[in-house]
Amino acid sequence: MKRTQLLIIVGALIAAALGIFSYKVTRLGFPVVPNLDSDTWTIEAKISFRGRGDPVTLRLALPNSEGQFTVVDETFVASGFGVETDTTETGRQAVFERRAQDGNAVLFYSAKLISVDQRYSNDARPTPEAVSDYRRSERRRAIEENATPLLVALDSILTEALEKSAGERSFITQLARLSADESDDRISTIIEGGPPEISNASDRLVFLLNAAGTPARHVQGIILDTDTRQAPLTTWVEYWLGETWVSANGTTAEPLNDARTLPIVYDRQPIVSGDGFNRVGVSWSVARNFESQLSRAMERGSEFAPWVNATSLLSLPIDLQLVFRVLLLIPLGALIIVLLKQVIGMPAFGTFMPVLIALAFRETQLITGILLFTGIVAVGLLLRAYFNQLQLLLVPRLAAVLIIVTFVMMFIALAGEAMGIQTGLSISLFPLVIITMTIERMSLTWEEDGAKEALKKALGSLAGAVPAYYILTSEYIEHFAIVFPELLLIVLAIVLLLGRYTGYKVTEYFRFKVLANEGNKTS
Amino acid sequence: MIGFGPISKLAKSGVLGINSRNLDFIAAYNPRRFYPLVDDKVITKKLAIEAGVTVPELYGVIRYGGEMHLLEKIAEKHRSFVVKPANGSGGGGIMVFNGVAKTGLRRMNGQIMAWPDIRYHLNNMLSGMFSMGDGSDQVMIEERLVPHSAFSKLAFGGVPDVRVIVFRGIPVMAMLRLPTAESDGKANLHQGGIGAGIDLVTGITTRGVQHNDSVDVHPDFETPVRDFQVPSWDEILELASRLGQHIGLGYVGVDIVICEHKGPTLLELNARPGIAIQTANLKGLRPLLLPIHKLPSVPDDVHERIAIAHANWNGESLERFLAPGEEMRRH
Numbered sequence: 070m071k072r073t074q075l076l077i078i079v080g081a082l083i084a085a086a087l088g089i090f091s092y093k094v095t096r097l098g099f100p101v102v103p104n105l106d107s108d109t110w111t112i113e114a115k116i117s118f119r120g121r122g123d124p125v126t127l128r129l130a131l132p133n134s135e136g137q138f139t140v141v142d143e144t145f146v147a148s149g150f151g152v153e154t155d156t157t158e159t160g161r162q163a164v165f166e167r168r169a170q171d172g173n174a175v176l177f178y179s180a181k182l183i184s185v186d187q188r189y190s191n192d193a194r195p196t197p198e199a200v201s202d203y204r205r206s207e208r209r210r211a212i213e214e215n216a217t218p219l220l221v222a223l224d225s226i227l228t229e230a231l232e233k234s235a236g237e238r239s240f241i242t243q244l245a246r247l248s249a250d251e252s253d254d255r256i257s258t259i260i261e262g263g264p265p266e267i268s269n270a271s272d273r274l275v276f277l278l279n280a281a282g283t284p285a286r287h288v289q290g291i292i293l294d295t296d297t298r299q300a301p302l303t304t305w306v307e308y309w310l311g312e313t314w315v316s317a318n319g320t321t322a323e324p325l326n327d328a329r330t331l332p333i334v335y336d337r338q339p340i341v342s343g344d345g346f347n348r349v350g351v352s353w354s355v356a357r358n359f360e361s362q363l364s365r366a367m368e369r370g371s372e373f374a375p376w377v378n379a380t381s382l383l384s385l386p387i388d389l390q391l392v393f394r395v396l397l398l399i400p401l402g403a404l405i406i407v408l409l410k411q412v413i414g415m416p417a418f419g420t421f422m423p424v425l426i427a428l429a430f431r432e433t434q435l436i437t438g439i440l441l442f443t444g445i446v447a448v449g450l451l452l453r454a455y456f457n458q459l460q461l462l463l464v465p466r467l468a469a470v471l472i473i474v475t476f477v478m479m480f481i482a483l484a485g486e487a488m489g490i491q492t493g494l495s496i497s498l499f500p501l502v503i504i505t506m507t508i509e510r511m512s513l514t515w516e517e518d519g520a521k522e523a524l525k526k527a528l529g530s531l532a533g534a535v536p537a538y539y540i541l542t543s544e545y546i547e548h549f550a551i552v553f554p555e556l557l558l559i560v561l562a563i564v565l566l567l568g569r570y571t572g573y574k575v576t577e578y579f580r581f582k583v584l585a586n587e588g589n590k591t592s
Numbered sequence: 593m594i595g596f597g598p599i600s601k602l603a604k605s606g607v608l609g610i611n612s613r614n615l616d617f618i619a620a621y622n623p624r625r626f627y628p629l630v631d632d633k634v635i636t637k638k639l640a641i642e643a644g645v646t647v648p649e650l651y652g653v654i655r656y657g658g659e660m661h662l663l664e665k666i667a668e669k670h671r672s673f674v675v676k677p678a679n680g681s682g683g684g685g686i687m688v689f690n691g692v693a694k695t696g697l698r699r700m701n702g703q704i705m706a707w708p709d710i711r712y713h714l715n716n717m718l719s720g721m722f723s724m725g726d727g728s729d730q731v732m733i734e735e736r737l738v739p740h741s742a743f744s745k746l747a748f749g750g751v752p753d754v755r756v757i758v759f760r761g762i763p764v765m766a767m768l769r770l771p772t773a774e775s776d777g778k779a780n781l782h783q784g785g786i787g788a789g790i791d792l793v794t795g796i797t798t799r800g801v802q803h804n805d806s807v808d809v810h811p812d813f814e815t816p817v818r819d820f821q822v823p824s825w826d827e828i829l830e831l832a833s834r835l836g837q838h839i840g841l842g843y844v845g846v847d848i849v850i851c852e853h854k855g856p857t858l859l860e861l862n863a864r865p866g867i868a869i870q871t872a873n874l875k876g877l878r879p880l881l882l883p884i885h886k887l888p889s890v891p892d893d894v895h896e897r898i899a900i901a902h903a904n905w906n907g908e909s910l911e912r913f914l915a916p917g918e919e920m921r922r923h
Contacts, residue, residue, distance in 0.1 A: 411611060460712040463719040513721070519783070571612040573602055577867075580804065584876060585601040 075569060079562040086558035099552055110138075110293050111356045112300075112331065113179040116341065118349040120170030125150075125345035129178060130334045131161040132290070136314070137327045138182040146177035159338045170345065182293075182331065219262030222255035227281050237283070237310060244281065245322035248274050266337065271306050271319025284309040288316070289340065290332040291353055292325075300353040302340070305330065395428070397550035398541045400560045402427065405537045407567050414574030416529040418510040423533030425503045430538045438538075439531065442504065445477050446527070449508035450515070457512075471505045606876025608867055613843075617881065621760070621842025622863055629839060630861035633678050633732055636839075637858075643838035645831050646857045648849075649735040653678070657718060660711055666733050667692050674737075677717045678730040683780045685722030687713065688736055688750075700749055700777060737857055740850040742823050746770050748812040750777030753859055754790070754828055754848045757869060757877070758836030760890045763829050763901040764880045766790040767872040768797055768822060773812050781868050786810060788817050789873030792905040795825025801872050826898075828856045833897050835861070837890075883910045886920045 093099040116129060131154065134140045145152045150165040165176055226247050234240035249270060250256060259277075260268050267273040271287055278285035285308040291300050305325060307314045316325040316332070334340055341349050402424035409415040409423065417423050430438035452473050456466045478501065507530070515523040540546060549556060578585070602609075608617075629635050640647045651666045651673055666673060667689070676686040689705075691698035696706040705713075714731055716722070723729040739751050746752060750771030757764045767787045771777045774784035781787045786807060788797040800807045800817035809816050822828065832846040835858060845865025851857045870877055883904055884890075891897055891913070900913050914920070 414610070460708065462715055463721050522782075569615065571609070571615050573607070573609040574611065577607070577609050578602055581602060581605070581607045581871060583804075583806070584605045584607050584870060584874060 082558045082562040089555040110182045113354045116176045118346040122171040123345040125167045125170040127165040127343040129163045133161045142181040222258040288332045293329045298354045300355045400557045414576030426534040427537035453512045606879040608877040617843040626840045630863045640858045651733045654731040672736045677722045679723040737849045738852045745813045745815040756832035756846045761837035787872035795822040888918045
């Protein structure tokens with residue numbers, strides 16, 4: 070009877086979960102796999118300079134919304150300065166002005182970049198014109214009129230690249246290969262005879278591409294890669310291929326990932342210009358926002374099935390979403406515990422300790438987490454042993470250990486900062502309490518059942534925490550949990566089923582091995 | 593249940609796993625409301641007296657830190673006694689004293705424990721450090737049981753006891769637990785005590801295990817642990833059966849000390865008896881439990897129940913114990 074009821078509940082849960090899941094995936098197009106490339110980014114520029122007491126006009130080149138990214142939420146922090154943005158032929162600029170500035174000043178600019186899918190932007194853009202004077206027909210005519218060494222070398226290079234290539238793209242690759250070879254006499258002739266900046270590889274490639282009639286430009290910008298406070302300004306090229314500008318490596322012409330390149334200025338325009346200041350420095354920082362790119366699915370959802378959006382966590386504000394990113398992993402943690410305890414029979418402190426430890430590791434990273442954890446627990450155990458000699462009562466003793474652990478964590482953070490090591494100890498209350506409880510339980514076990522048993526359980530807890538850590542930090546699982554929370558009903562179903570599991574635990578096999586072997590002998 | 597390789601071997605030998613013990617026997621036969629009866633040893637003692645079972649004499653109960661002076665009075669009067677947490681589990685916190693010195697009390701190993709240390713230990717007990725559940729506990733002070741002289745060469749520095757698993761009032765399996773130097777005078781198996789399987793019919797030990805390994809002799813005395821006749825065996829079975837029936841728990845572990853003066857005496861009851869007893873007996877519990885589970889009813893007379901226990905141990909069919917018109921249960 071109980072069994073039937075349970076099976077009905079389990080079946081209903083699984084059916085509901087799979088039903089909602091498949092509707093969301095097949096009908097509404099919710100992505101099953103997180104799209105790691107198309108998150109949004111925040112960039113920040115910090116401009117520091119020194120004024121000379123004169124009026125200051127400072128122009129900062131800004132990224133524009135024409136390319137892969139749409140720039141939104143721009144903010145300026147510039148006390149005492151007037152700020153306006155300005156779009157000129159050379160691009161967008163922020164103009165900071167002040168009547169008089171003496172001494173050091175710092176200005177900030179920050180913006181959010183949202184990657185837009187080019188397939189859905191229907192702005193038809195005019196084909197740009199190559200800016201070179203050396204286009205093919207003109208080149209022929211020029212050579213006939215006046216065969217300068219530069220024109221001859223140029224013609225030879227372009228002809229060779231054309232002969233060795235099958236299409237536009239391979240022509241560009243061939244040209245880049247030839248251009249990079251400075252030992253080639255023709256290239257050195259071009260360097261000598263051409264404009265002064267083309268001793269530089271990327272400028273030379275742009276020059277050669279333009280000469281061949283392929284519009285190309287030199288770009289300075291930022292490669293959006295990982296979160297960093299010091300994003301270097303990088304140089305690359307863009308060429309016109311097909312219908313779009315393609316970002317590419319300045320030496321090899323290998324295309325770069327468009328979703329990760331943010332152009333700021335073209336054709337060697339300055340990042341910062343103006344007058345009335347000196348010692349100017351600009352540093353860029355980049356941070357990735359884990360903001361979901363599910364908006365399209367959400368839009369469709371609001372058309373076909375409003376209830377999906379109403380019940381979706383993605384409609385919550387972003388900070389609340391972040392809370393749920395952790396919260397929704399708790400059911401999985403509970404499942405891991407059930408498996409470890411009921412099916413494997415792992416010895417551990419407390420019921421949910423391994424998962425709590427794993428959640429603490431989530432904030433510190435695994436290796437640092439294990440080191441910190443064992444270190445702090447060891448210190449705590451020693452102190453607790455000492456407090457025991459002082460004959461303190463249970464609750465005050467626990468409180469004393471808690472306070473000491475707080476101090477130990479504080480010192481580790483301070484020492485780490487002083488030595489320039491990132492300890493990841495930017496932690497909440499959460500690991501603190503977990504560590505204290507572990508210390509208390511461990512020392513109790515130590516006293517009652519001996520060191521062996523205590524270490525066995527400590528190792529068991531850690532061993533349980535490691536797989537739990539990997540599951541709780543997986544981007545895929547996090548994506549699943551927040552986009553398809555209904556799948557957690559399946560977790561509930563499995564846990565309920567395991568609640569009626571009367572089979573053996575894995576550890577029991579080892580415990581009763583003698584009996585198992587005996588049973589075989591007699592039968 | 594069909595399992596793969598090693599697990600099916602385990603199933604064939606009839607081993608009872610923790611999951612199955614919890615669901616099929618404890619959850620099914622032990623109503624939650626009866627747990628306090630066995631978890632609180634003060635209540636257990638009252639029930640045992642009702643059932644006509646011998647128990648260690650209770651000298652006093654300390655409920656609050658302020659009643660600590662009670663201990664000094666009892667120590668003066670009885671000199672030899674045991675302190676234990678009323679809700680203790682797994683033998684934690686238990687201390688045995690056998691004499692009074694100027695500075696404190698003498699422990700079994702001859703050391704003097706100073707009064708401040710004793711008070712600290714009692715305070716820890718009162719704050720529930722050794723107890724099941726949360727919060728505070730009481731400290732029981734009771735008679736120290738003197739083990740039967742037959743055990744003088746089998747128990748090191750402590751009191752040996754017999755654990756009997758009683759199912760529906762019928763003894764099912766038993767083992768003798770012997771303290772060793774390693775277990776610090778405690779009879780608990782996981783602390784290094786020896787467990788010896790007992791033939792349920794005769795009361796003669798069959799084999800011994802320590803730390804899950806088979807042992808033939810006691811490590812401290814080198815006396816054989818097998819083929820030892822446990823004294824007063826019939827009385828032990830009767831005590832266990834009587835109490836198991838009276839307490840209202842279907843599946844219970846009864847711990848009995850064979851006292852030199854008082855004979856078999858109840859030490860404590862356990863509503864969640866461990867499964868290590870199977871290794872001590874080299875026998876799975878499941879084939880012994882299932883026939884009893886199938887009995888539609890269990891006789892009220894303790895001797896009839898013991899007759900069932902004997903037949904069950906010998907693997908005989910229990911059909912002949914059915915009352916006229918009764919049939920075995922299917923599940």
